[in-house]
Amino acid sequence: MFSRILPLFFSFLAVLSAAAQREVPRIDIKLADGITLSDLESSKKTWRRAQITIKAAGIGKNITDSAKVRGRGNTTWSMKKKPFRFKFDKKQSPFGLAKGKSWVLLANFLSDAQLNNAIAMRTAQLVGASHANHMIPVELYINGSYRGLYNLTEQVDLASNSVVVPDESKAALLEWDTYDGDPKRDSTYKLPVDLKAPEIEDYVTDYGKEAATLYQETLNSEIQKLTRAVLAERTAEVVDVPSLAAFYYVFDLTGNLELRHPKSVNVWRANIFDPQSKWVFGPVWDFDWAYGYEHTGAFATINPQFDLLDGKGPKGPGRNFFRHAMHGSQEVATAYNELAQRFAKQGGIDSLCKYIDEYAAWIAPAAERDFNRWWKGSPDYTSLAALMKAWLSERATYIAEHPIGYVPTGVRAVPAATRSEEAPIYTLDGRRLSPGATRPAGILLQGGRKIVGNRP
Incomplete structure (x- = not known):
């Protein structure tokens, strides 16, 4: 299933060591028709015409x-250094990746976050997670203005450079996310489910209203079957077990609590009309708050010996679903434990640590320029890279030595929390305020929304 990724992955690894001695690639976006950078940043959803030039640095x-x-x-x-996405007029293959039109530029603007997503995606590749993204460091210029160090990566979609399926009219890519998902689609756990692809408006245009209605009715029914099967300890009947094991391991190793909400959980299926077609977990996405950040507001400082689903953290429906999915199936528990053993004891963590050193060396000059542009985070990732390696190594050992056990789910779901924990609060420059701290006067960010500080 995942063989499509491997040639690209090993080709990328072959140039990584050499790339660490060279410059970081550069991307220039020249906005058309007199459009300014301010125009672009004034609206997240307005597409602007542009010419894009990629200097690949070899x-x-x-x-x-x-x-x-x-x-x-x-x-x-809402932060000063903004993320973007772009869509070429025709398919392109930047940095030798699979050809596609849609790509993303991640800003990594949280303090010291330049390693986060790169490490997570490298882990996903190592464990064979479904359609794992690639993280290429690039320096971005818009209309000649230096915007800093970014990651170029694939837009998660049903597309030639992301999730590839035989027939997109029968496929579905879901995102479980508290920002955009609809909990009414799932009566078992109240998971916030959003149909990421295909878009229903496009489906109506391509196949007609009757076909679109049938598609939506079938999809809603299949979502219910998925969650009910997990509750009934029949996960392996409806889910591709290796994909679930790999998906969960990436979150577990990195300590990413987002799936407990859930947020940014991608699940896809090649054919929702075929009972033999199973749900596949992935691609993994969004590791800004991983590595203990949600606990302490810093990376790799918390004790790495903790259970991902227990203890402090979000208590949303994702927590209940994944507890049942991982512990309520002997097949899933066995697959996960075997993967954890292989990664910890057969070179996986060693390969990851080597990658961290090489990636940190590669981005070093660009990271310093990014720091000088924004005065945010750190100009040198050497110390953090060492800290990350030690933290991840200890966590890999901990996971391997604490295997998941089979625990029957029973006949009832664990009720989702009725009151969400308060979302963290940030200043406009991305600094996270400590819980209970006095809010400074001015505009602050909470849960993607602007709020007003109350200190006089």
């Missing part, structure tokens, strides 16, 4: 092509 071919570009993200869009 990793694949240079590219110049017309495209459209707009903002993206939730909380991150």
Whole structure:
């Protein structure tokens, strides 16, 4: 299932060590028709015409092509250094990746966050997670203005450079996310389910209203079957077990609590009309708050010996679902425990640590320029890279030595929390306020929304 990823992955690894001694690639976005950077940043959802030039720095071919570009993200869009997505007019293969039109530029603007997503996606590749993204460091210029160090990566979608399926009219890519999902789609756990692809408006255009109605009715029914099967300890009947084991391991190793809400949980299926077609977990996404950040507001400082689903953290429906999915199936528990053993004892963690060293060395000059541009985070990731390696190594050992056990789910779901924990609060420059701290006067960010500080 995941063999499509491997040639690209190993090709990328082959140039990584050498790339660490070279410059970080550069992307220039030249907005069309007199559009300014302020215009682009004034609206997240408005597409703007542009010409995009990629100077690949020896990793694949240079590219110049017309495209459209707009903002993206939730909380991150409200910060000074903004994330973007763009869509080429025709499919391109930046840095030798699979050809596609849609790509993302991640800003990594939380303090010291330049390693986060790169480490997580490398882990996903190592464990064979479904359609794992690639994280290419790039320096971004818009209309000649330096915007800093970003990651270029694939837009998660049903597309030639992301989740590839035989027939998109029969497939579904879901995102479980408290920002956009609809809990009415799932009566078992109240998971906030959003149909990421295909878009229903496009489906109506391509196949007609009657076909779109049938598609939506079938999808809603299949979502209910999925969650009811997990509750009834029949996860392996409806879910691709290796994909679930790999997906969960990436979150577990990195200590990413987002799936407990859930947020940014992607699940796809090649054919919702075929009972033999199973749900596949992935691609993994969004590790800004991983590595203990949600506990302490810093990376790799919390004791790495903790259970992902127990203890302090979000108590949303995702927590209940994944507890049942991972512990309520002997097949899932066995697959997960075997993967954890292999990663800890057969070179997986060693490969990851080597990658961290090489990636930190590669981005070093660009990270310093990014720091000088924004005065945010750190100009040198050497110390954090060492801290991350030690933290991840200890966590890999802990997970391997504490295997998941089979625990029957019973006949009732654990009720979802009726009161959500208060979302963390940030200043406009991305600094997280300590819980209970006095809010400074001015505009602050909470849960992707602007609030007003109350200190006189």
